Amino acid sequence: MKFNRTHTLKEIAALINSKFIGADDFPVQGMNEIHVVEPGDIVFVDHPKYYDKALQSAATIVLINKEVECPEGKALLVSDDPFRDFNKLTKHFKPFTAASASISDTAIIGEETVIQPNCFIGHNVTIGKNCLIHANVTIYDNTVIGNNVIIHSGSILGADAFYYKKRPEGFDQLLSGGRVVIEDNVGIGALCSIDKGVTGDTTIGEGTKLDNQVHVGHDTVIGKRCLIAAQTGVAGCVVIEDEVTLWGQVGTTSGITIGEKAVVMGQTGVTKSIEGGKTYFGTPIEESREKLKQLANIKRIPELLNKLK
Numbered sequence: 001m002k003f004n005r006t007h008t009l010k011e012i013a014a015l016i017n018s019k020f021i022g023a024d025d026f027p028v029q030g031m032n033e034i035h036v037v038e039p040g041d042i043v044f045v046d047h048p049k050y051y052d053k054a055l056q057s058a059a060t061i062v063l064i065n066k067e068v069e070c071p072e073g074k075a076l077l078v079s080d081d082p083f084r085d086f087n088k089l090t091k092h093f094k095p096f097t098a099a100s101a102s103i104s105d106t107a108i109i110g111e112e113t114v115i116q117p118n119c120f121i122g123h124n125v126t127i128g129k130n131c132l133i134h135a136n137v138t139i140y141d142n143t144v145i146g147n148n149v150i151i152h153s154g155s156i157l158g159a160d161a162f163y164y165k166k167r168p169e170g171f172d173q174l175l176s177g178g179r180v181v182i183e184d185n186v187g188i189g190a191l192c193s194i195d196k197g198v199t200g201d202t203t204i205g206e207g208t209k210l211d212n213q214v215h216v217g218h219d220t221v222i223g224k225r226c227l228i229a230a231q232t233g234v235a236g237c238v239v240i241e242d243e244v245t246l247w248g249q250v251g252t253t254s255g256i257t258i259g260e261k262a263v264v265m266g267q268t269g270v271t272k273s274i275e276g277g278k279t280y281f282g283t284p285i286e287e288s289r290e291k292l293k294q295l296a297n298i299k300r301i302p303e304l305l306n307k308l309k
Contacts, residue, residue, distance in 0.1 A: 001030050001031050001032060001090075001093065001094065001177050001178065001199040001200070002029060002030040003028070003029060003030055003031075003093055006027050006028065006029050006040075007027075007028045007029075008024060008025045008026065008027065008028065009022050009023065009024060009025070009026035009027075009028055009061065009075050009077070010024040010025070011028075012028050012042070012061075012077065012089070013077055015088065015089065015092055016077070016079060016085040016088050016089065018063075018077050018078055018079040018085060019067075019077075019078040019079075020075065020076065020077050020078065021067070021070050021075060021076040021078065022061075022070065022074070022075025022076065023075070026060075026061070026075045027040060028040065028042060028061055029041065030042070030199075031043075031086070031089055031090075031093070031199055032059070032199045032200055033198050033199055033200065033219065033237075034050075034053065034054060034057050034059070035219070035237055035255070036199070036200045036219065037057050037058045037059035038058050038059075039058055039059075039060050040060055040061075041058070041059045041060065041061065042059065042061040042062075042063055042077070042086075042089070043057055043059035043061070043062055043063065044062075044063040044064070044082040044083065044085070044086040045062060045063070045064050045065075045082060046064075046065045046081070046082045046083055048066075051064065051066075051068060055068070055071055055074070056071070059074075060073065060074050060075065061074065061075050061076070061077060062074065062075075062076050062077070063076075063077040063079055063082045063085060063086060064076055064077070064078060064079070064082060065078075065079060065080060065081065065082050066078070083165050083172065083174065084172075086174070087174065087175045090175040090176075090177040090199070091175065093177065094177035097123055097141070099120070099122060099123065102118075102119065102120055102121070103115070103119070103120075103121040104121060104122055104123045104124070104125065104141075106123045106124050106125075107121045107122070107123070107124070107125040107126070107127070108125070108126045108127070109121075109127045110127055110128045110129035110130070110131065110147065111129050111130070112129055112130045113127055113128070113129060113130060113131040113132070113133070114131070114132050114133065115127075115133045116132075116133060116134050116135040116137075116153075117135050118135050118136045119133055119135065119136065119137045119138070119139070120137075120138045120139065121133075121139050122139060122140045122141035122142070122143070122158070123141040123142070124141055124142045125139050125140075125141065125142065125143045125144075125145070126143075126144045126145065127139075127145045127149075128145060128146045128147035128148070128149065128184070129147045129148070130147055130148050131145060131147065131148065131149045131150070131151075132149075132150045132151070133151050134150075134151060134152045134153040134190075135153050136153045136154050137151050137152075137153065137154070137155050137156075137157075138155075138156045138157070138158075139151075139157045139158060140156075140157060140158025140159065140180070140196065141158065142158070142179045142196075143157050143158045143179060143180045143181075143182070143196075144179060144180070144181045144182065145157075145182045146182060146183045146184035146185070146186070146206070147184045147185070148184055148185045149182055149184070149185070149186050149187070149188070150186075150187045150188065151188045152188060152189050152190040152191075152192075152212070153190050153191075154190050154191040155188050155189070155190065155191060155192040155193070155194075156192070156193045156194070157180045157182070157188075157194045157196075158179070158180045158194070158195070158196045159193060159194075159195050159196070160173070160175070160176040160195065160196070160218075161174065161176045161178075161195050161196065161197070161198045161217070161218030161219070161236060162195065162217065162218070162236070163176075163198060163218065163236070174198060175198075176195070176196050176197065176198050176218065177198070177199055178196045178197025178198055178199050178200050178201055178202065178218070178219065179196055179197060179200075179201050179202070180194050180195075180196050180197075180201070180202045180203075180204075181201045181202070181203045181204070182194075182203075182204050183203070183204065183205050183206040183207075183208075183224075184206050184207075185206055185207045186204050186205075186206070186207065186208050186209070186210075187208075187209040187210065188204075188210045188214075189210050189211045189212035189213070189214065189230070190212045190213070191212055191213045192210055192212065192213065192214045192215070192216075193214075193215050193216070194215075194216040195215075195216065195217055195218040195236070196218060197218050197219040198218055198219060200219050201219070201221075202216060202217075202218055202219055202220055202221075203220075203221045203222065204216070204222045205221075205222055205223045205224040205225070205226070205242070206224045206225070207224050207225040208222055208223070208224065208225060208226040208227075208228070209226075209227055209228070210228045211228060211229045211230040211232075211248075212230050213230050213231050214228050214229075214230065214231070214232050214233075214234075215232070215233045215234065216234045217233075217234055217235045217236035217237070217238065217254065218236040218237070219236055219237045220234055220235070220236060220237060220238045220239070220240070221238075221239050221240070222234075222240045222244075223240055223241045223242035223243070223244065223260070224242045224243070225242060225243050226240055226242070226243060226244045226245070226246075227244075227245045227246070228245075228246045228250075229246060229247045229248040229250075229266070230248050230249075231248055231249045232246050232247075232248065232249065232250045232251070233250075233251045233252070234246075234252050235251075235252050235253055235254035235255075236254045236255075237254050237255045238252055238254060238255065238256055238257070238258070239256075239257040239258070240257075240258045241257070241258060241259055241260040241261075241262075241276060242260050242261070243260060243261045244258050244259075244260065244261065244262050244263075244264075244276075245262075245263045245264065246258075246264045247263075247264060247265050247266040247268075248266040248267070249266055249267045250264050250266065250267070250268050250269075250270060251268075251269050251270065252269075252270040253269075253270065253271050253272070256270065256272060256273040256274075257273045257274075258270065258273070258274055258276075259273075259274060259275045259276025259277065259278075260276035260277065261276050261277050262274055262275070262276045262277065262278060262279075262280065263278075263279040263280070264279075264280045264281075264285075265279065265280065265281040265282075265288055267283075268280060268281055268282055268283060268285055269282075269283035269284065269285060270285055271283070271284050271285055272284075272285065
């Protein structure tokens with residue numbers, strides 16, 4: 001998430017009432033999760049296990065719960081609860097604004113685009129030309145949709161990330177201030193859900209087609225011309241490269257990469273990153289030929305046992 005102007009370290013510290021280490025006028029240009037940070041961004045860390053990763057990341061401002069040695073060229077915001085204060089910043093820079101109409105006055109809708117009855121189009125949504133949005137589709141604030149996109153009934157674009165911190169009193173949600181970006185010529189089936197990024201974008205690339213009941217988690221990036229079949233669940237922060245095929249009821253863990261032109265057979269659990277150009281099957285996932293050989297050998301176990309008698 002980039003701010004609408006450059007702020008100073010002192011200004012940001014005042015917003016969350018925290019101590020800071022660095023020059024008063026140290027520039028702060030945005031805030032992001034660690035996997036997408038850039039110079040000028042704030043990243044937060046609240047566990048010693050991840051201190052080094054945050055301090056050595058591309059982020060130049062680290063919101064941290066302990067005063068540590070600050071790397072050269074960076075600044076610290078020292079907070080007793082970085083998770084809470086990251087949420088404070090999200091609320092400040094991306095506040096929720098209630099809607100007063102089914103299609104917001106701030107939405108931009110391109111020529112020849114058709115929006116069927118009972119749709120909701122939120123604030124600052126952009127929809128390109130020649131799109132077809134079927135009935136009962138919900139498109140949350142700040143979503144960007146390209147040209148020639150079809151979205152079938154009941155789909156939801158831009159719901160919050162499934163991201164929680166466990167506290168003694170229950171689960172505390174990390175607020176989502178990111179977007180969903182749908183590129184040109186994408187097809188989205190009925191009853192799909194595509195979560196927005198926590199601070200960045202959840203992206204579906206040009207020409208990709210989603211079947212019915214597909215879930216795409218926060219900050220996931222799906223490449224161009226992919227096919228994703230029904231009841232597939234893609235976790236957050238996944239990278240799916242171009243021309244990947246995921247067949248029905250595939251599920252993935254978070255933070256992995258599926259290589260270009262990989263094919264994942266139905267009901268496979270993608271528990272790790274996989275190379276492109278190969279076909280995979282099973283849980284734990286393996287190349288399909290190897291997995292099928294294993295299954296064939298398992299079937300032979302009774303026969304082999306009988307021979308030993």
